[in-house]
Amino acid sequence: MKKYDVVIIGAGPAGIITGVTAKKQNPDKSILMIREEEKGLVPCGIPYIFNNLNSVDKNSMGPKAFIDLGGEVRTDPVIDVNINNKIVKVQSGEQFSFEKLVFATGSKAVVASFIPGYDLKNVFYIRKSYNYIDHLFNELKDKKNIIIVGGGFIGAEMAEQLAMNTDKNISLIESEKFCFSKAFSHTLSEIATEELEKSNVNVHTSTLIEEVLGENGLVDGVRLNNNKEIKADAVIFAVGYKPNVEVAIKSGLQTNTTGAIIVDNYGRTLEDNIYAVGDCSQTLGFLTGRSDYIMLASTATAEARILGYNLFGIKIKNSFAGTIGVFSTKINELAMAAAGLNEKNAIPSNIDFITSQFSAFDRHPASIKDSSSLTVKLYVSPSDGSILGGEVWGGDSAGEIINIIGLAIQKEITIYELISFQIGTHPLLTSAPTMPVIIKAAELALSKIKSLKN
Amino acid sequence: MKKYDVVIIGAGPAGIITGVTAKKQNPDKSILMIREEEKGLVPCGIPYIFNNLNSVDKNSMGPKAFIDLGGEVRTDPVIDVNINNKIVKVQSGEQFSFEKLVFATGSKAVVASFIPGYDLKNVFYIRKSYNYIDHLFNELKDKKNIIIVGGGFIGAEMAEQLAMNTDKNISLIESEKFCFSKAFSHTLSEIATEELEKSNVNVHTSTLIEEVLGENGLVDGVRLNNNKEIKADAVIFAVGYKPNVEVAIKSGLQTNTTGAIIVDNYGRTLEDNIYAVGDCSQTLGFLTGRSDYIMLASTATAEARILGYNLFGIKIKNSFAGTIGVFSTKINELAMAAAGLNEKNAIPSNIDFITSQFSAFDRHPASIKDSSSLTVKLYVSPSDGSILGGEVWGGDSAGEIINIIGLAIQKEITIYELISFQIGTHPLLTSAPTMPVIIKAAELALSKIKSLKN
Numbered sequence: 001m002k003k004y005d006v007v008i009i010g011a012g013p014a015g016i017i018t019g020v021t022a023k024k025q026n027p028d029k030s031i032l033m034i035r036e037e038e039k040g041l042v043p044c045g046i047p048y049i050f051n052n053l054n055s056v057d058k059n060s061m062g063p064k065a066f067i068d069l070g071g072e073v074r075t076d077p078v079i080d081v082n083i084n085n086k087i088v089k090v091q092s093g094e095q096f097s098f099e100k101l102v103f104a105t106g107s108k109a110v111v112a113s114f115i116p117g118y119d120l121k122n123v124f125y126i127r128k129s130y131n132y133i134d135h136l137f138n139e140l141k142d143k144k145n146i147i148i149v150g151g152g153f154i155g156a157e158m159a160e161q162l163a164m165n166t167d168k169n170i171s172l173i174e175s176e177k178f179c180f181s182k183a184f185s186h187t188l189s190e191i192a193t194e195e196l197e198k199s200n201v202n203v204h205t206s207t208l209i210e211e212v213l214g215e216n217g218l219v220d221g222v223r224l225n226n227n228k229e230i231k232a233d234a235v236i237f238a239v240g241y242k243p244n245v246e247v248a249i250k251s252g253l254q255t256n257t258t259g260a261i262i263v264d265n266y267g268r269t270l271e272d273n274i275y276a277v278g279d280c281s282q283t284l285g286f287l288t289g290r291s292d293y294i295m296l297a298s299t300a301t302a303e304a305r306i307l308g309y310n311l312f313g314i315k316i317k318n319s320f321a322g323t324i325g326v327f328s329t330k331i332n333e334l335a336m337a338a339a340g341l342n343e344k345n346a347i348p349s350n351i352d353f354i355t356s357q358f359s360a361f362d363r364h365p366a367s368i369k370d371s372s373s374l375t376v377k378l379y380v381s382p383s384d385g386s387i388l389g390g391e392v393w394g395g396d397s398a399g400e401i402i403n404i405i406g407l408a409i410q411k412e413i414t415i416y417e418l419i420s421f422q423i424g425t426h427p428l429l430t431s432a433p434t435m436p437v438i439i440k441a442a443e444l445a446l447s448k449i450k451s452l453k454n
Numbered sequence: 455m456k457k458y459d460v461v462i463i464g465a466g467p468a469g470i471i472t473g474v475t476a477k478k479q480n481p482d483k484s485i486l487m488i489r490e491e492e493k494g495l496v497p498c499g500i501p502y503i504f505n506n507l508n509s510v511d512k513n514s515m516g517p518k519a520f521i522d523l524g525g526e527v528r529t530d531p532v533i534d535v536n537i538n539n540k541i542v543k544v545q546s547g548e549q550f551s552f553e554k555l556v557f558a559t560g561s562k563a564v565v566a567s568f569i570p571g572y573d574l575k576n577v578f579y580i581r582k583s584y585n586y587i588d589h590l591f592n593e594l595k596d597k598k599n600i601i602i603v604g605g606g607f608i609g610a611e612m613a614e615q616l617a618m619n620t621d622k623n624i625s626l627i628e629s630e631k632f633c634f635s636k637a638f639s640h641t642l643s644e645i646a647t648e649e650l651e652k653s654n655v656n657v658h659t660s661t662l663i664e665e666v667l668g669e670n671g672l673v674d675g676v677r678l679n680n681n682k683e684i685k686a687d688a689v690i691f692a693v694g695y696k697p698n699v700e701v702a703i704k705s706g707l708q709t710n711t712t713g714a715i716i717v718d719n720y721g722r723t724l725e726d727n728i729y730a731v732g733d734c735s736q737t738l739g740f741l742t743g744r745s746d747y748i749m750l751a752s753t754a755t756a757e758a759r760i761l762g763y764n765l766f767g768i769k770i771k772n773s774f775a776g777t778i779g780v781f782s783t784k785i786n787e788l789a790m791a792a793a794g795l796n797e798k799n800a801i802p803s804n805i806d807f808i809t810s811q812f813s814a815f816d817r818h819p820a821s822i823k824d825s826s827s828l829t830v831k832l833y834v835s836p837s838d839g840s841i842l843g844g845e846v847w848g849g850d851s852a853g854e855i856i857n858i859i860g861l862a863i864q865k866e867i868t869i870y871e872l873i874s875f876q877i878g879t880h881p882l883l884t885s886a887p888t889m890p891v892i893i894k895a896a897e898l899a900l901s902k903i904k905s906l907k908n
Contacts, residue, residue, distance in 0.1 A: 017888055044880060045822075048822060052882075053819070058821040061888075298877050305874060319871040320874055323876065329880055329883075330880065337883075364499065365515070396851065396882075399878070399883025402878050407865075410876060420773045422777065424781055429782050433498075433755045
């Protein structure tokens with residue numbers, strides 16, 4: 001039986017970055033990565049396979065950087081882990097012994113077994129599997145009426161992409177009042193939903209699927225809770241993901257209330273030398289320290305970097321105790337992004353906040369060609385003025401401006417500091433120096449806090 | 455004689471933001487802003503008047519927000535200030551008395567009196583004056599051969615814009631080896647110069663003007679230090695700006711070695727109740743505390759916000775003791791930006807640094823439509839790993855990524871912290887979560903520091 005210093009289960013973003021980082025730091029350690037399929041996918045790129053990329057292969061991702069550093073990769077699903085004997089067993093029957101083991105098993109699409117008809121032919125999921133998505137890509141080519149259930153990021157983006165430049169009829173069914181409602185504030189989820197409606201997608205919000213309809217085992221529509229029926233050649237469920245932890249649980253690892261493997265700030269499980277990272281591992285909210293559901297490749301890779309550096313002793317401190325959650329997307333030409341707190345998570349957690357909002361153009365003067373509007377909304381602590389959360393929407397630069405806000409949250413920067421924040425501006429690249437969106441929003445928050453205190 | 459609580463001299467970005475901020479904080483105070491011309495210009499927008507905007511008026515800027523708040527504006531150049539008697543005198547002869555006075559007089563284009571022929575007809579400058587630029591805009595319409603002297607931001611951007619979609623011959627003369635060499639590192643100023651050469655601009659670097667040539671008082675060319683002559687119908691000098699401090703000096707205010715009015719961190723001059731802000735006021739480098747030449751609208755407005763809040767007592771702390779300088783520009787389709795330290799300012803100041811550089815695409819996967827490359831270069835302190843400076847070039851998001859680096863410098867964030875920096879990523883908006891450019895550059899810097907210590 002071959003023995004490795006480290007075995008990593010999984011070759012998604014968390015597995016790859018853990019492997020690359022650990023191998024770079026410890027070139028003399030033997031590291032094996034075990035994956036389920038030969039090819040991997042960029043998870044957040046999946047919706048774009050269906051239009052922008054128009055190819056599954058263009059969205060593929062693999063552990064090349066890890067292999068280049070001397071890492072080994074095996075394609076053979078792990079079926080069993082023996083923590084006491086430090087042995088991993090794969091489907092083919094082979095076994096590997098390890099000194100340290102990393103679960104980077106990711107998350108898997110929630111199966112809609114609670115909906116009658118969920119098992120009909122042409123009911124699909126948005127699985128993070130190359131082979132599955134390749135199959136889906138081909139299957140959808142000749143389907144005219146497609147229904148997507150679930151208006152979160154993946155569902156909504158998939159609907160938008162499928163509806164672009166096509167004669168297909170795409171419908172999106174969302175149970176909440178607006179799409180994107182898990183990650184975005186009321187304001188932004190409403191804007192995002194309106195934008196989706198402007199695309200070729202038929203958006204049905206505040207709507208539930210009662211049944212997937214079919215004949216001879218084949219999908220032909222859905223019945224909604226308003227008793228309406230919609231015709232469908234394919235139904236795609238995008239109703240969330242859950243940690244992929246079957247093997248981990250079977251091996252005796254403990255999970256938390258959200259079903260994720262319990263780990264500390266350095267990805268260490270309750271068992272010595274056993275680690276977990278990414279979607280399969282516990283996430284704590286940055287303000288509350290409570291278990292949270294954030295599953296993002298960006299968060300996973302941040303955790304993986306920390307784990308990779310610290311697998312053989314804590315060498316680089318983790319600069320965050322809790323996960324902030326920085327989300328972004330683009331529907332039609334509108335980029336939208338959110339970081340940290342909004343009223344959706346603040347109110348249930350009973351966290352005090354005030355908000356402020358400021359809009360300007362993303363170029364200056366506004367008459368510069370290709371100028372778009374840009375809005376920043378800040379969530380600010382009324383006691384100390386620290387930035388708790390923020391949203392940005394408008395032109396593409398929203399995707400990086402949210403990272404300024406993310407950094408401000410992580411470094412506990414206050415609106416009082418932001419007032420004199422030194423920024424760079426340019427007519428062709430940013431808002432005007434007289435109306436830098438984050439700073440102006442900070443000034444409005446300051447006025448609000450001042451008036452509260454008077 | 456009318457008396458005001460505050461008189462502000464100047465209606466550029468510094469004057470307007472001081473006025474708006476001060477009036478918002480102190481609605482009961484009477485504030486008068488005195489300007490030289492009826493209309494103002496967005497300073498950094500001036501080059502774009504000549505092509506992108508194709509209009510002077512579209513680049514105009516005025517104190518409307520200040521007036522809306524109840525501020526008063528007078529158009530009448532200030533010719534004299536009596537600090538002891540607290541009186542300002544304008545050209546028409548009228549006088550105003552003040553409680554507090556703010557110099558926001560900006561900077562003015564350096565006149566090329568050191569070059570023979572500088573006073574010929576059709577020698578121009580890039581003055582921050584609406585009337586002058588309006589005149590220049592009209593004058594250049596029928597000029598075919600135009601020479602711009604000075605490859606800093608304004609000169610190079612002006613050259614690029616004038617050369618776009620035109621049959622004019624545009625030449626740019628730069629004394630240094632590369633354009634943009636004051637603000638950008640060797641690496642980036644070389645890249646920027648190559649980009650300029652790809653436009654329709656004839657770029658002459660390492661070249662000096664010996665004489666402006668002419669006949670009958672009219673420009674017809676220039677002679678260079680390599681003895682070559684270039685034909686010209688117009689010559690535009692863009693050889694820098696200097697603080698506009700004549701009235702301030704006459705009034706008895708002290709200036710520093712760079713010719714700017716000496717102020718503290720709150721814009722207070724050495725005289726009670728007399729303030730200076732923006733280009734006319736002293737700038738100190740953020741690391742050295744030495745006098746620096748940074749003149750940017752973004753810096754000026756940051757100073758103006760601090761002054762506006764604190765004119766009647768220090769209420770909001772200034773979060774910076776020195777100016778970082780965040781520069782950005784775009785030539786053709788290449789956005790370029792720099793913040794803080796690079797070898798140009800580090801070596802003369804004897805500041806230790808190491809550099810690291812990382813490139814990726816600004817979308818992911820790289821095959822996403824409209825994906826561009828993106829490079830980040832970091833300047834890092836080898837002793838504590840703090841970020842001292844950075845550069846970003848590639849797609850348009852460089853313009854906001856530099857502000858992440860700017861914030862990192864201001865908050866003294868280290869590469870050790872950046873490793874676990876939580877960011878948001880999206881296929882259509884950012885680099886991949888597996889290769890976030892700033893974090894990857896931080897990792898490379900970390901390896902370098904580690905190898906230095908071994």
